[in-house]
């Protein structure tokens with residue numbers, strides 16, 4: 001078992017990396033460790049625990065920006081913002097329970113490093129779209145920064161984008177500035193009942209293409225949900241508009257009020273509706289929305305036990321398959337085929353994740369470019385070696 | 390403005406390079422006579438001009454790939470160019486570099502309404518995308534004021550914004566995918582019609598990289614449905630501080646307007662004289678706040694904004710009652726730059742971005758500097774996201790005024806950084822702010838950015854002389870000296 005270092009401030013963080021660089025020690029970089037079971041398994045000499053770097057540095061609600069130490073627990077951030085009626089609009093999911101851990105463990109930087117996003121990805125973007133800037137340490141043991149604390153900034157390369165979704169393989173962060181948005185007064189949901197996958201995705205795409213500002217569109221077996229948020233009179237009018245728009249599908253409709261809606265969408269966000277048995281492997285597929293049903297159908301031809309639900313208007317598929325040594329990766333990626341898209345193996349036993357590509361394989365030119373970018377930040381591959389495969 | 394010295398070896402090989410390009414792009418696609426190259430000698434930062442080595446206008450991705458591979462093999466520099474509307478000198482030619490124009494990549498390739506996206510070539514104009522889809526009620530959201538002219542490829546390279554970015558995001562938030570060609574000639578596709586491509590977010594990195602990393606040959610953008618309605622509120626305040634307070638109060642109340650623009654008294658005067666939009670001439674600060682969405686929501690929010698404004702001492706509160714009036718409210722704002730052009734031979738448009746809470750301080754300080762430098766400054770800007778556009782009035786034919794204008798501009802941008810803002814919110818660094826990068830970034834910050842550049846373009850051939858104040862060779866940047874002496878384990882908790 002590797003030992004753990006837990007820096008208390010930016011200086012100690014840099015010293016830890018400097019030390020590791022000198023020793024040639026690889027670092028398993030973690031926030032809370034909530035998403036450790038995601039990615040390629042790693043063998044590291046040392047754990048670098050960022051949870052000691054926690055707390056709010058600056059929160060100015062009227063600027064729509066919060067600056068935090070990177071290891072701040074996500075639930076603390078959410079509670080802080082809620083006091084001022086604001087939120088992280090990208091709805092970072094809590095994947096803890098899906099990955100066999102308690103709920104509520106994640107850190108903000110964990111959400112950023114996975115570029116996670118919930119149902120509002122469709123209208124508000126992912127973590128990448130909300131990370132305004134950061135301070136951190138690269139694999140050369142140098143403290144550096146990128147971006148800033150303002151909404152609009154094109155000064156220099158947008159390194160926030162490449163950091164978001166890098167799973168801790170490029171730099172260790174000390175401080176992040178994140179854009180926040182006002183929380184909606186009301187959240188309501190229109191449910192369409194009994195639609196098959198294809199009809200459901202069609203209805204969701206029609207809704208998304210309407211002027212009714214749908215901020216969530218998910219299809220669960222037998223139940224298709226459209227979320228409408230905002231001020232009361234607007235929510236009423238848009239719900240009415242959606243009902244009229246979708247009337248000719250002939251389907252039965254129901255509505256969820258604000259409280260029920262919040263629970264429902266939180267569950268969708270955290271992948272709770274997926275009927276995954278304890279041993280099932282879980283895939284996340286991102287695809288053009290209209291291609292979703294065909295991809296699932298192709299998987300089901302080979303694997304009738306597959307369970308699935310759709311988020312992002314059909315463009316995100318959560319898929320559970322019975323356990324197998326190769327997680328059926330050839331089947332899953334083959335099903336995506338030429339429609340464009342990618343699949344990530346979110347949950348599987350360590351041995352399976354070691355054996356199959358967890359992240360979508362890239363073209364040789366892109367893979368080589370990615371390797372050069374990795375080297376430009378972390379030439380000795382100290383941070384989370386091999387986690388992205 | 391110092392550009393890197395021209396490489397005599399390249400200049401002496403000019404005819405050989407022209408022939409090689411002609412072999413790749415037949416016909417009229419290679420322009421090497423002075424008259425033909427003249428239209429390319431500058432971009433919209435027209436105070437700076439230089440003739441390129443030669444202009445090449447490819448029509449296919451294969452040609453772009455062959456050109457770049459040739460340039461890589463022969464160590465010839467390349468400046469990519471869209472429509473040439475950059476305000477930071479981003480597409481200004483370099484004397485020993487090929488100017489690679491993407492103007493012939495002007496086709497809309499695919500429109501997919503169900504998946505709400507369009508796939509277009511990089512030379513299609515920003516407005517061209519909206520024009521191609523508006524009959525179905527859709528549009529492409531980022532709307533730079535130059536949208537009739539600027540290309541979507543240029544928008545990707547600059548991560549351009551516009552009035553509506555407060556609510557709908559910048560270019561980077563509205564892209565789904567690109568195809569690009571690396572200096573090696575390799576063609577790489579990033580993203581597509583799906584979200585979040587997986588792997589490192591190269592799409593995000595490319596956006597705003599100012600043509601320094603690769604040449605974009607195809608763009609997939611997200612389309613949005615046009616909002617059901619839009620109404621504008623015109624608000625006049627007796628002080629700039631009142632207007633700035635109102636901006637903060639609107640946002641703090643949980644309203645994100647479609648756009649929230651501010652003009653100072655001089656800008657109001659110029660615009661009013663130019664288009665007669667009915668602006669109150671007594672206002673020290675004028676706001677135009679646009680609310681868009683379902684009509685009940687817009688009506689509701691318009692009332693709330695008006696109430697907030699009255700609470701902040703607004704002396705003029707007018708709400709547009711029809712589309713014609715809304716357009717009229719905007720007419721003055723939209724014509725503000727040319728209107729300022731009427732009262733001064735030249736102006737320089739800056740682009741610093743500051744926290745909203747610092748607007749008043751920055752505007753006041755700018756006035757003081759204006760006296761100090763002896764040049765007038767007029768402000769028209771995206772108040773909602775703190776993105777300033779000070780216009781410094783000067784006469785380019787007077788070398789002393791140009792010099793003072795440059796100094797004044799640099800002082801304003803330093804001020805932006807000092808109050809927690811940044812050098813550029815949407816126009817890019819280019820050559821204009823290149824030498825100020827050290828105000829915002831440390832040498833280590835810049836070295837890290839240059840190392841990323843090296844991952845794409847190890848010989849610094851793409852868009853040379855832009856963005857980075859001091860170029861360091863990639864071999865030198867990549868060197869890592871690890872001290873052989875053991876560093877004692879630092880005094881950090883360990884278990």
Ligand SMILES: Cc1cc2nc3c(=O)[nH]c(=O)nc-3n(C[C@H](O)[C@H](O)[C@H](O)COP(=O)(O)OP(=O)(O)OC[C@H]3O[C@@H](n4cnc5c(N)ncnc54)[C@H](O)[C@@H]3O)c2cc1C
Nearest residue numbers: 471472473474475479533534540542543544546550600605
């Ligand atoms: C009157 C006026 C108003 C403006 N208003 C705004 C505004 O409101 N908001 C805003 O953000 N900007 C604004 N701009 C600035 C400018 O229009 C934008 O920066 C625009 O995106 C530039 O597009 P372009 O096609 O003209 O690019 P160019 O000027 O040709 O090039 C800009 C940069 O992009 C690179 N580039 C171009 N095409 C490619 C490609 N295919 N692949 C790789 N690199 C490429 C070039 O090398 C250069 O670095 C304005 C400019 C003017 C003149």
